[in-house]
Amino acid sequence: MTTKLSQLKQDFTEGLSQISRFWGFPKGMGAIFAVLYLSPAPLPLDEIVTQTGLTKGAVSTEVRTLARMGLVHRSSRLGDRKDYYEAESDFYKSIRSILKERQNSEFDRAVRSVQETLEKLESGSVSGDEAEVAFVHERVKALQEFFNAIDNLASAVIKLESLGFRNVAKILSVLK
Amino acid sequence: MTTKLSQLKQDFTEGLSQISRFWGFPKGMGAIFAVLYLSPAPLPLDEIVTQTGLTKGAVSTEVRTLARMGLVHRSSRLGDRKDYYEAESDFYKSIRSILKERQNSEFDRAVRSVQETLEKLESGSVSGDEAEVAFVHERVKALQEFFNAIDNLASAVIKLESLGFRNVAKILSVLK
DNA sequence: TAGAACGTTTAGTAATTACTAAACGCAGTA
DNA sequence: TACTGCGTTTAGTAATTACTAAACGTTCTA
The missing domain is CATH 1.10.10.10 (Winged helix-like DNA-binding domain superfamily/Winged helix DNA-binding domain)
Incomplete structure (x- = not known):
């Protein structure tokens, strides 16, 4: 057929x-x-x-x-x-380009708002039950750190101008 | 304030x-x-x-x-x-979980359809202008390979049970 | 066995998003 | 200066998705 x-x-x-x-x-x-x-x-x-x-x-x-x-x-x-x-x-090129694009997007704005929330908590200007404030602080901080990690990863990928995906995969496979 | x-x-x-x-x-x-x-x-x-x-x-x-x-x-x-x-x-846990979830999804079905397209081309059962068929074959193959790379990456990430994001970031930073 | 306290399902509505059709603006050409 | 061929914009429509309200089924309690 x-x-x-x-x-x-x-x-x-x-x-x-x-x-x-x-x-x-x-x-x-x-x-x-x-x-x-x-x-x-x-x-x-x-x-x-x-x-x-x-x-x-x-x-x-x-x-x-x-x-x-x-x-x-x-x-x-x-x-x-x-x-x-x-x-x-070259899809790898595209991915980098998309990642770059995302950096100035709505997403970034939202992430920044989390950052602001965190700053308020750090400055001690949040009123409310003390233990709960502490808890919330810890959680927001953890989320922010996660975002940073993602961001670093994205930046790293963006910078890999010359490497093909195959190489990246190879490197990751070392981690298994 | x-x-x-x-x-x-x-x-x-x-x-x-x-x-x-x-x-x-x-x-x-x-x-x-x-x-x-x-x-x-x-x-x-x-x-x-x-x-x-x-x-x-x-x-x-x-x-x-x-x-x-x-x-x-x-x-x-x-x-x-x-x-x-x-x-x-533990967001890292969540990510792995989401990646796993995606594997049995609509996405996978679509990827599989690309695979089928490729198989038809490999079997030589596609009629049409020869040069164009060859070109299409090459392109579809490249896309499929890209999907495979992504898939490998995802699998690698899924398997990193024990590593935190910090470690992954550190490893990637070596590549800069 | 009736009733209350749950979570789930369903049928319909609101909001959003993708798209169409057609008007528009801007070259270049006669 | 009008006409043609192009891409863009806009205003409206269709399709999809997120959500509501309310009926429902279960399980526990009295």
């Missing part, structure tokens, strides 16, 4: 859509990436539109956030007003 | 709610965890209800998924029909 390439591409796209949704991104985003990832040449927006079935507007905005994340790259050609998009195929 | 403990708790809860949302979980889930995390003693469902402002039904279901993830623990006391919940305070 043979499969048509077009069918295979479609299945693949479907799969990436689900993965995208699983990670909390719109499934359309996964589809767009899939189409670009399987294309040997950069594609103009219109081509993405026809291949995904989304509208121009949707593709326009989503391809932009993909670009911000470093998962796709936009380029243009002289004497051609179209923009062309192609997928980043 | 002093802050009331109750106010501080509320701010903290608000912060965790946002973090929860950021990671694609309901904000109520973050709130529930926050309340439990700051409580010196295990709390019955009703108490969570009053402290979060959610309804019994919501708390019931969300606390259950938190438990599945290993972020909270349910316990009961002899001669008391209530269930009591407390937060897991």
